[in-house]
Amino acid sequence: MQRTGIPDAYAAGLVNQIREEVLAGDVPVTGARLAAAVHASGRLLGSGGGLRAVDRVQADLQGLGPLQALLRIPGLTDILVNGPHEVWVDTGAGLARTDVSFPAEADLQALAVRLIAAGGRRLDDSCPCADVQLRGYRVHAVLPPVSTGSTLLSIRVRAADSFSLEELQAARMMDAQCADTLRFIVASKLNFLISGATGTGKTTLLSSLLSLCNPDERLVLIEDAAELVPQHPHVIGLQARHTNIERAGSVDLADLLRQAMRMRPDRLVVGECRGAEVRELLAAMNTGHDGAGGTIHASAASTVPARLAALGALAGLNARALALQAAGALDAVIHLERDAGGRRVAEIAVLDSPVDGELVTCTALDCRAQSSSPGPGWDLLQARLALRQSR
Incomplete structure (x- = not known):
C-alpha cells in the first residue's frame, strides 16, 4: 500500500507550533484559522506544503491524526491499530497492513484518549476500555495493561450511503x-x-x-x-x-x-x-x-x-x-x-x-x-x- 501524504519534517515542526497556539486559545478551530496560522508563521513551505500542514494540524486536532489519510481508501470499513507501528485496514477483501505509523506509543494513546473524550467518555487507568460513537465513526480503545502490548484502537467507518x-x-x-x-x-x-x-x-x-x-x-x-x-x-x-x-x-x-x-x-x-x-x-x-x-x-x-x-x-x-x-x-x-x-x-x-x-x-x-x-x-x-x- 502506498504511503499517504504526510508533511515532511520541516512542516511537522510547524504542526507542533500551531497546535500549541490553537490549544492555548479559546476560539473555534476552523480551516480558515489554521490556514491563517500557517501563513503567519513566516515559514516558506510553498502552496502544497502549506495545504498539507493545514490538513495535518486539522487531523491532529479534530480528525484521526496520522490515520486521517486512510479515509481516502475506497471501500474502507475498518481501521485497526495494534501499536504505533502496526496499522491495518479492511476494505471488504480482508485485512491489509499499511505503512502508516505514529511517532511513539504516547502519540497513539493521546489520539485514543482524545477520540473517546470527544464521545463524552473517559479513557484512563480507572477506565481502560471504552467505546464511543462519533460522527461517521465507531471507536473502541483499550489501554495497557489490559492490553498486553500497546494501546489498541479499533475504528469502524460508517458508510456514507447504502448500496442498492x-x-x-x-x-x-x-x-x-x-x-x-x-x-x-x-x-x-x-x-x-x-x-x-x-x-x-x-x-x-x-x-x-x-x-x-x-x-x-x-x-x-x-x-x-x-x-x-x-x-x-x-x-x-x-x-x-x-x-x-x-x-x-x-x-x-x-x-x-x-x-x-x-x-x-x-x-x-x-x-x-x-x-x-x-x-x-x-x-x-x-x-x-x-x-x-x-x-x-x-x-x-x-x-x-x-x-x-x-x-x-x-x-x-x-x-x-x-x-x-x-x-x-x-x-x-x-x-x-x-x-x-x-x-x-x-x-x-x-x-x-x-x-x-x-x-x-x-x-x-x-x-x-x-x-x-x-x-x-x-x-x-x-x-x-x-x-x-x-x-
Whole structure:
C-alpha cells in the first residue's frame, strides 16, 4: 500500500507550533484559522506544503491524526491499530497492513484518549476500555495493561450511503434468484433476521433491504451505535446511550424498543440483537408489527435458534418460552458468510417449531453454489409469502 501524504519534517515542526497556539486559545478551530496560522508563521513551505500542514494540524486536532489519510481508501470499513507501528485496514477483501505509523506509543494513546473524550467518555487507568460513537465513526480503545502490548484502537467507518440490492448483486454478494427472494421477503413484510459473523456485511445488507420498503412506511431504527443508512424518505433513528463518568444515565436497546412502540412504527428494526432486548423485539413481532428485522451474530443459520435461546435467557425466558415466541414471530433467517471471494448470502432459511416445541431452521434457498437452489424449506417460505400478500 502506498504511503499517504504526510508533511515532511520541516512542516511537522510547524504542526507542533500551531497546535500549541490553537490549544492555548479559546476560539473555534476552523480551516480558515489554521490556514491563517500557517501563513503567519513566516515559514516558506510553498502552496502544497502549506495545504498539507493545514490538513495535518486539522487531523491532529479534530480528525484521526496520522490515520486521517486512510479515509481516502475506497471501500474502507475498518481501521485497526495494534501499536504505533502496526496499522491495518479492511476494505471488504480482508485485512491489509499499511505503512502508516505514529511517532511513539504516547502519540497513539493521546489520539485514543482524545477520540473517546470527544464521545463524552473517559479513557484512563480507572477506565481502560471504552467505546464511543462519533460522527461517521465507531471507536473502541483499550489501554495497557489490559492490553498486553500497546494501546489498541479499533475504528469502524460508517458508510456514507447504502448500496442498492442491484449493486450488491453486481458485487456477487448474491445471484438474481436470491435477490428476487429478498425483495419478496421485504415486500410481503415477513419478519427476518440477518445472521453472520463479524465483517460479513450484515449491516450493509440490512440497509439495502430497508431501502426497498414502501416510501409511505415509517421506519424506526434502534441501534447500539448508529450505522444503518437506508435510502428511504421516512426514517427515525434511536441510539443507545452508555453510562457517563458517574456511571449513570444509560439507555439500553430494550428501553428504546419500548419507546419505539409508542412512535407509530410501520417497521421496527434492531441493528443488532445481542441482549435482553430480544424479548421486546419478539413481543413486538407477535403483536402485529410485521416487516420487522435486525441482525444477529451466528456462525450458521442452524445456530440461530441456540443464539436466540442464549439471548432469551438474559431476558428471563426459558428455552420453551423463547421457542414459542420466536416461532410465532420470525419468518426467515438470511445468513451471510465471508471467504476469499468476499461477502455473500449463503442461505435463506425459515424458522419453524415442530411438534416437540424445539425451534429449528430449515434451508429454503441454498445460495452457496454459483446459482441458488431451493431447499426443503422452500415450500414453507412460499406459503408464508403468499399468506402475507393475501392480507
